[in-house]
Amino acid sequence: MSQLGATPVTAPGWTAKPKNGMAIVDCDVHHNFRNPTQLLPYLSKFYQEHLLDQGLHLGGYPNIPIRSNRVDLKGRLKMEERPEDKDTGGDPRDFNFTLEFLQTEHLDRWHVDVALLTGPPPFYGYSGLPDPDWAAALCRAFNDWTIAHWLERDARVFNAILVSPSDPPQAVEEINRLAARKDTVAVMVPMGTSRPFGNRFYHPIWAACEEHGLPVVSHIGGGGGATRTTPTPVGHPTYYMETRMSRPYVASTHATSLICEGVFEKFPNLKFALIEAQQLWAVSVMWHLDTDWKALRDQTPWVKRLPSEYFREHIRIGSQPMHEPERPEQMYQMLDMLHADETLIFCSDFPHFDWNDPVTVFPKLSDDLHHRIFAQNALDILRMP
Amino acid sequence: MARVVVGKVSEIPPGERKIIVPFRGKAGVGVFNVAGTFYAVRNICPHKRGPLCTGELSGRFAADAPPSTEGARLSVDGLGEVLRCPWHQWTFDIATGQCRVDATLRVATYPVKIDGDDVVVEYDG
Numbered sequence: 118m119s120q121l122g123a124t125p126v127t128a129p130g131w132t133a134k135p136k137n138g139m140a141i142v143d144c145d146v147h148h149n150f151r152n153p154t155q156l157l158p159y160l161s162k163f164y165q166e167h168l169l170d171q172g173l174h175l176g177g178y179p180n181i182p183i184r185s186n187r188v189d190l191k192g193r194l195k196m197e198e199r200p201e202d203k204d205t206g207g208d209p210r211d212f213n214f215t216l217e218f219l220q221t222e223h224l225d226r227w228h229v230d231v232a233l234l235t236g237p238p239p240f241y242g243y244s245g246l247p248d249p250d251w252a253a254a255l256c257r258a259f260n261d262w263t264i265a266h267w268l269e270r271d272a273r274v275f276n277a278i279l280v281s282p283s284d285p286p287q288a289v290e291e292i293n294r295l296a297a298r299k300d301t302v303a304v305m306v307p308m309g310t311s312r313p314f315g316n317r318f319y320h321p322i323w324a325a326c327e328e329h330g331l332p333v334v335s336h337i338g339g340g341g342g343a344t345r346t347t348p349t350p351v352g353h354p355t356y357y358m359e360t361r362m363s364r365p366y367v368a369s370t371h372a373t374s375l376i377c378e379g380v381f382e383k384f385p386n387l388k389f390a391l392i393e394a395q396q397l398w399a400v401s402v403m404w405h406l407d408t409d410w411k412a413l414r415d416q417t418p419w420v421k422r423l424p425s426e427y428f429r430e431h432i433r434i435g436s437q438p439m440h441e442p443e444r445p446e447q448m449y450q451m452l453d454m455l456h457a458d459e460t461l462i463f464c465s466d467f468p469h470f471d472w473n474d475p476v477t478v479f480p481k482l483s484d485d486l487h488h489r490i491f492a493q494n495a496l497d498i499l500r501m502p
Numbered sequence: 503m504a505r506v507v508v509g510k511v512s513e514i515p516p517g518e519r520k521i522i523v524p525f526r527g528k529a530g531v532g533v534f535n536v537a538g539t540f541y542a543v544r545n546i547c548p549h550k551r552g553p554l555c556t557g558e559l560s561g562r563f564a565a566d567a568p569p570s571t572e573g574a575r576l577s578v579d580g581l582g583e584v585l586r587c588p589w590h591q592w593t594f595d596i597a598t599g600q601c602r603v604d605a606t607l608r609v610a611t612y613p614v615k616i617d618g619d620d621v622v623v624e625y626d627g
Contacts, residue, residue, distance in 0.1 A: 317570035379568025411603035412591035418576070419565035 139484070140492035141475050142231040142499075144334065145392050145435055145464035146223065148267055149237035150259075151213040159258035159265075167251065174251070175242030178338075180357045182470075186212040190222060190468050212468060216267055216274070223467045224273055227475050230492070233303060233334065233499070234267060234276050235392075241307035241339035249284035256281050256291055268300045275499070277305035277334045282314075285321040292322070296329040299502040304331050308394065309340020309347055314371040315378030323384050332388035332433075332498040335371065337364045365398035372402055372432055379419040381431045388498040392435025392464050399434050400454045429456050433498060435464040436490065437473045445480045452479075458486055462495040504627055507620045508533050514540070514621065517582055521545060521555050526625065531555070533614060533621060534596050536583055541596050542623045543585065544610035548601065552589030554609060560584040560593055562602075 150156065153173050157165050194214055214222075224232055236259060243252040256279045268276055278295050280288035288306075295301045304326050312318055314335070326333055340347055347353075349363045368391045375381065375389060406424035414420060420427075434455065442448050455461060466472040475491065482490070508522045514535045523530030523545070530545040532555025547554040561581035567574040584602065585594045593602040594609055601607035615622045 320570060378570065379565075383568050383571055414603060415560070415563040415593075418563040419568040419574070 139487060140230045141228060142233075142463060142492045142495040143223075143229045143465045143467070143475075144233045144390065144462045144495050144499075145235050145336065145437060145466050146219070146229075146232040147237055147467065147469065148219070148234050148263065149213040149240070150262065156255070156258040156262055159261035160254060164251070164254040164258075167254075173242075173255070174246055174248075175239060178239050178242075180355075180360070181239075182357060185470055187468050187470060187472065190214075193222065194218060214468070216270055219274075219467075220271060223465070224271070227465075229465075229475075230273060231495070231499075231501075232274050233495075234263060234274060235305055235334065235336055236263070236277075236279050238336065238338040240279075241309065241336065243279075243281055244283060244307040244309050244339035245311075246281075246283065249281065249287070252281035252283050253287035253291065256288075257294075260291065260295060264298075264300075268298075274300070275302040275501075276300050277303040279305045280322065282306050282310045282319060282322065285319055288322045289325040292325040292329060292331070296325075296331065301331065302499040302501060303334040303390075306333055306335050307339030308335050308337050308367050308371060308391065311340070313374030314389075315374030315376070315380050317378070320380070320383065323380060323387050327384040327387045330386070330500045332390060332500070334390045334392060336435075337367060337393045364394040368394035369398045369402045372399070372428065373406060373424075375432070376406065376424045376427045377417050377420060379417070381427045382419055382421065388431055388433065390433035390435065390462060390498065392462075393437060393466060394435070395438065396434050396436070396440060396455060396461070397451060399428070399432075399460065400451070403428050403456075429459050432460065433462050433494060434460050436461050436478065437464040437466045438471045439473050439478050448480055452482075452486070458489045459494065461490045462498075463491045504625050505615075506623045506625075507617075508542075508623050509621050510619050511616060511621055512619070517559070519555065520621075522623075525623070526627070529553070531612065531623060532585075533623065534585070536596055539597075540614040540616065540621060542612040542614050543594070543596060543599060544612075546609070547587040547589060547592065548607045548609050549587065549592050549604075550589060552587050554585065554587045554594065557586045557588040560586045 153168060157168065160168060191212060223229060240259065243255045246252040260278050263276055267274060278301050280291045282288065292304055347360055347363060349366060354360050354363060372391060381387060403425035410420065410424050440451065463475065509520050514520050514533060516535050516537050519532050519534045521530055521532045525531040532543050532545050534541045534543065543555055545553055545555040559582050561578045561584055563578045565574060565576045569576060583596055585596050594600065595602060599609040599611040613624045615624060
């Protein structure tokens with residue numbers, strides 16, 4: 118891989134170079150439609166009319182800036198590369214592109230070997246829809262749109278099928294419907310939910326994932342409401358930056374719930390990735406939960422091992438947005454504390470403004486650690502054909 | 503082998519304890535009557551050196567599966583056989599001194615003999 122463009126600088130003194138010939142598995146590549154009418158062919162007659170009559174009803178990103186996608190990419194996007202959406206207008210924050218654009222701008226450019234499609238975060242609002250049947254219909258339609266437009270045309274592109282956590286039986290039905298496809302390698306559930314993921318309400322979904330050998334890849338987002346930001350334990354923040362800083366609480370609540378409710382005792386082969394929610398929270402959860410388990414374990418005796426053991430065996434953390442510490446050595450300290458050789462999976466978040474490229478995201482890593490973070494940790498959980 | 507008479511049997515009925523200070527140092531030792539069997543446990547928690555033997559008695563809580571699993575059995579047995587440190591709630595088996603939340607930790611225990619009406623704790627040294 119050659120150096121592309123200007124030498125990127127992430128923090129003073131960093132001299133990261135590309136690792137030639139080493140695999141890259143990117144667990145967070147966003148694809149998007151520009152207009153919801155593109156989903157019409159994949160909806161039942163009833164829900165076609167529902168969409169045309171009432172719209173998507175999605176919410177959850179009321180204050181995301183207009184430059185939420187990379188501006189350089191938008192400049193290079195030719196209209197003929199998005200033939201589906203000429204004249205559709207729409208929200209300029211939406212950004213869609215074709216598989217060919219993804220190939221040129223991301224897969225070829227950065228030598229990405231495996232790309233996991235995760236869908237558009239604004240669409241994750243389906244997890245907070247009041248109507249669980251509409252949410253399930255949207256997931257089915259989006260998955261079928263993805264199959265028609267993205268899959269089977271590039272051996273590097275795989276799918277995390279979207280399912281809605283608000284009605285587990287329909288989520289299970291969708292998993293069963295698409296599990297046989299070779300390009301289905303994970304199940305995407307947004308982190309914005311009404312109950313933490315360990316709750317038994319969701320167990321049928323986790324059972325289906327385990328049965329098919331599919332990991333859950335849960336991306337931040339969803340939930341909330343049309344005009345409100347994702348709630349925190351102390352209420353709704355005002356600005357987008359604040360919303361972003363609430364992500365570690367969301368992820369740590371889900372991770373802690375999965376462990377304390379005994380999900381990994383019940384589903385010992387289930388793997389669960391939490392992506393785009395930062396990383397350091399995982400250190401805090403592992404350390405503090407171990408301490409608390411020693412004092413409080415009589416309340417949850419089905420948690421038979423140290424919580425950090427379940428964490429390291431079952432939970433994976435997305436690498437984006439990666440912290441940029443004051444001093445480079447602090448990055449190594451964090452990777453060590455995180456057990457990054459087991460827990461961290463590379464995510465670019467292409468094409469968003471806070472993406473991480475695979476070259477400058479870390480300072481120089483040993484070949485072994487580089488391979489674990491950029492490829493093997495993900496390959497160990499994704500159901501690769 | 504040193505022998506220390508720590509009290510009379512009638513002083514420590516089942517479910518009760520007597521803490522003797524000093525005993526091999528300032529922390530002392532707790533002598534527990536667990537359903538008629540006597541045990542002596544050093545009164546220092548190996549975690550953070552709290553006064554272990556002043557803690558509450560407990561039992562062994564267990565579950566063969568998470569309670570969301572159909573037919574899961576939740577149980578507690580051995581009530582009175584487990585000691586919970588008052589500082590941080592870590593639990594220890596009184597009979598063995600084994601810490602129940604950290605396999606690498608054990609609190610010192612000593613043999614207890616009943617000699618007539620006397621409760622006698624023995625130790626090397």
